[in-house]
Amino acid sequence: EAQVTQNPRYLITVTGKKLTVTCSQNMNHEYMSWYRQDPGLGLRQIYYSMNVEVTDKGDVPEGYKVSRKEKRNFPLILESPSPNQTSLYFCASSLDPQGVGTEAFFGQGTRLTVV
């Protein structure tokens, strides 16, 4: 089954404790991306990647890091989480390296709470 898998689904952590949210896709997609969803603000892009070792900032990259060492994986790293990073996070992938010409597939989301 074609899918984007995120882990963990739920996470409560304390301010400053480094964490990683994993994302994996099994569709051999070139493009992967991270979004956060907040009430009243909708979905906003954090980072994206057009291919292995090619990553770039989205609209809200501050406080986040990513890496793309393998085509299927695109982890999101919070080096020093703060309460304003409490949010619902989504990983997405699509075949088109630009991320705009083909259907986008999303993971099930990670609910992160930073206290």
Add this chain to the structure above:
Amino acid sequence: KQEVTQIPAALSVPEGENLVLNCSFTDSAIYNLQWFRQDPGKGLTSLLLIQSSQREQTSGRLNASLDKSSGRSTLYIAASQPGDSATYLCAVPGGTALIFGKGTTLSVSS
């Protein structure tokens, strides 16, 4: 800068009713438009993708239309069911990201 608007923000209908969800966008130069469904505690599920060269796309009881010139898309749901209750989001490409509307939350009562 591309902006996407969805009206209404919430909609309640009785089971069996046909309904239309609206999506508008400010920049008509789009590659495609995608409709998603979001259930509480679950991810975003792609419902339909309409390419810019298409005017309609159908999947089961769902029909999405696209009018690029007017910057509008509609999602028509026929014979609504309680299981259709969810938030529906539309999105268009903007640079290398998808630009989402804030969604319409649909509640179908039995």
